[in-house]
Amino acid sequence: MAARKTTQRRSKPRRASAAPLIPTPGHGEQIWILDVPYRASAPGAKYYKALKAYAYIGAQLPDELTVYASKPYSYSRWVEEDLNGVRQPGATGFHKIPRPEQVDAAKAIATAFHHGKRGFLLADEPGVGKTGSAIIGAKAALKLGGGDTVLITVDRPAQITIAAWRDALAAFGDGGYRWLIISPDQLKKLLGRNGQPKYSFSLIINDEAQQFRHLTAQRTQYQRRINRLSATPEKAPFVITVTATPGHHPGEYTYLSSLFAQLHDDPPGEWADLGKKLVERGLPLAPGWDKGKWDWNDQAKGSQRLQHQAVTRVRKWMTDCDPPVMVHRDAPWGAPPIDGLPLDFTATQWAAYQQDWSEFRSAMRIARQGNDTARGRAALMRFRQKAGMLRAPQTAELVAAHVERGYQVLVAVELVTTAADPVANLLEEQGIGVSRIFGGGDLETERIRFQRGHNPVVVFNTASAINLQASELMVDGSRASSARRIGFFHQPRYSGIAARQTMGRAHRDGQVCSWSLLFAAGTVEEQAARIMINRLMVTSASCGGYVYPLALDCRSPWSRHHSYSKMLSGSQSASNSRARFPNAPRSPSTGVLTVGCPPWCGPPSNDTRMGRYPMSGSATRPRIGREFAAVNLDRFEGGGETAMVNACAAGGWSWAHPGRRALGIGLGEVDPRVERRRDRRRGSSPVPPRPVTHCSSKSSR
Structure with a gap:
């Protein structure tokens, strides 16, 4: 019998000890967390995977890296303070004196906190001063409760919204508390590997909370964990919900589900599926087209009376309790005027509108993106793209006429390639300066150029959380230009929330800005305009605001009660x-x-x-x-x-x-x-x- 050969296993060489995941500063040194843009050069800094950021270790930050230094209240500054164990000073700026209505709202927030409520809905009209009210109310609640940390979630674009809240904290004062301002794209950073929150905040402010209304959205799932909506009130942070547009119907108030549960003395889990619970309470809702979404049922879709009754009933849950957990005040200077300006296509425009998308794209020299074949909703979007691009010359002509008359003009768009770019390019060809708040680039610089009057026109697709009004008080104490603002919706939107928020960008802080809704008569834009106005009315009624008298149950796309100016x-x-x-x-x-x-x-x-x-x-x-x-x-x-x-x-x-x-x-x-x-x-x-x-x-x- 042959002897069996044996092979000796070779032991794997041991790896050298890995470098520390988190840097350790030496004596007299500290860690500087840097916000380095993609593909930017940061000499002397090193990327640390555990921090998911660049960092520099030293006694002083070199001059070439100061541009990347963390800003007050940012997530980078929060991590930097944790690593160094030292609090850094907050932002400074021109001090603002709160208005009486802001003080009243802050008192209502503090009262709700004092009585053990788990949250408060601040639903004032756009421009009334919700940001200042939330900051003052948060400081009052922290003073009563003994906490010291505040999380503020803002809407996109973060370049503008985070800077706006930082300036507001500098103006109203941070009270010596620790604040963190974060965008929805950064919420995941606040969760650990187990999916649970890494930090316990004493108070949370959710600005533009309507962005968290869809349960299947990833940012909504993160927000619900951070807000601890499934926990009992005593184990959850106090949440100040800030929005003038809670939703198109009560089924979209999902971010308030735990507050509703507390008002009805139910466990938070029973209201996790808000739409189902509202149906049990007799509200006219039905499951929507996607998982977790709800919509009006067939009966309510044809009756604005039923819709208003439903939103009023839910609103009274919050306003009629003791103490109230919601406040809404109309703007003292009135609702933003809005009218409709239909455009009749010429025969040439109708022929282009009816073209197949591939032919239209080639004729208009639009770069191909994806498949040219479109069906269903995609086909509807193609018609909207064509109508918006065909009307661009008329919109540019209308805007130029208003600029000549001394106005600063806002042009709200939804699409970029077939709306924002054509309108902006046509205006610039006429020698008119245009601030472009869409796409990439330094959006805050573009906003400042418009506010200072350097550019008389702004084309933007940001519906919320930016200021474009006349005479805005800047962080340095100066004022924006006093030229009257006037706005145009180049494209009607299907969202009443976006419409109401867009009008509030310049109709705010006592400044009136009238708006016109442009659309091509007889096209899909006309139907979109009707839907936008109807949803605008319901969205406004949801918080007890203005009921825009524009599209009631009559045969005209506009109201029989419509003050009109063309x-x-x-x-x-x-x-x-x-x-x-x-x-x-x-x-x-x-x-x-x-x-x-x-x-x-x-x-x-x-x-x-x-x-x-x-x-x-x-x-x-x-x-x-x-x-x-x-x-x-x-x-x-x-x-x-x-x-x-x-x-x-x-x-x-x-x-x-x-x-x-x-x-x-x-x-x-x-x-x-x-x-x-x-x-x-x-x-x-x-x-x-x-x-x-x-x-x-x-x-x-």
Whole structure:
């Protein structure tokens, strides 16, 4: 029998001891955590995998690295303080004195905290001062409860929102507490390997909390763990929820589920599936198209009355308890005026709109991204892209006319390649400076250039958490430019939340900014505009705010209660209107026509908020009202009085835009029917009657 061969196993060489995962500073040294951008050079610094950041160890930070030094209240500064065991000074800036309404909100927050509530909803109108109210209220609650750490979650873009909250803390004071400002993209850093929070915060402020309404979103899952929503109130931090737009319906208030459970004396777990619990309570909701999402049921979708009853009922859970856990105040300077400006496509534009996407993309020289074949929602998006790009020249022309008249103009977009870029490029070709708050780059620098008046136009797709109003008080005590702001939605959105937040970017802090919603009549944009306005109304009613009287249950895409102001710009359109209406008022520089109230505004009501708001020659829009628009007749044939034009007198139940198209009345032109009625009241008729060549409203749709 052959002897069996044996092989000797070789022992693996032992690895040398690994370098420490976390650096250890020497005597007189400290660790500097650096915010180094991607592919940037940081000489002398080293990347540490355990910290997931660059760090420098030394007694002093070299001059070439100071640009990357951590900023107060940032996550880098938080880690840096933990490693060094030394607290660093906070931000400094121009001190702000809180307004009375901010002090009242802070008292309500502190009262709710003192009575053992686990949270508070701060739902003031955009621009009323929720940021200052939350900071003052948080300091008051910490003083009562003895805690010292605060987490603030902000919305995107972090370049602007984190800086804005840092400036607010510098202005109102941090009270000596430890604050951490973090974006939703950084929330994972606050969780350990087991998925549980690494830090226990005494108080949490969730700014723009509507971003956490979708349960399947990763950031929502992180936020729920950090807020400890599944824990009992005594084991969870006090949460200040800050938003003027809680959601499109109560099923989206998921970030308030634990607060609702406490108000009903239920365990937090019973309200984890908020939509299901609300259905059990009798609210008209039904499961949505995606897991964890809810929507109005079929009955509520067709009834705004049911929707308002539902949101009012949920709101009263928070306002009628003792003490209240919600506060909402309307802006003292009123709601932002908004109107609709439909555009009729030319035959050439209609042909381009109906083109296949691949043909349209090639003709417009749009870079191909993904598959050209689109179905369902993707096909709907293609039509929105085409409509937005085809209207870009008209939007640029309208914006340029307002810049010439001294306005600083905001252009809100949703898409970049087919909306933001074309509009911005067309304006810059005319020599108009444009701040681009979309895509990459230094967004805060772009914002400052607009606020200082260096660029008269800003094109942006950020719906929340940035300030674009006139006369903004800056961190250094100076003021932004005082030029009047005016805004245009270049694209209607499907989200009422985004619409309401967007209007609040410049209509804030006592500054009025009127808005116009631009869309192409007869396209998918018109349907999107209707959905946006309907959802805007429900979103506003959810916190007891303004109910925008724009799209009620009538056949018109706009309300029968709509104070309307239009403007027509452009040399060709102005010359055409000048030939047809030689006596109509216009701007001396641009030939812009204005109209105060269209014939479809609808029947009068007893709304006492609507006063007499004369429209000047600079086309100042009247404030939104229920029944009338006050029109200064000095602009019409030398009349000396101010008349209240009854919008009901011209049959406000007909379709507005097809009727005007059938009459041949262009976008923004004065309707001769309104002129004739006004002249009959004054005993003259300078505008000759127009031949009736149109058919009924039903057949003209």
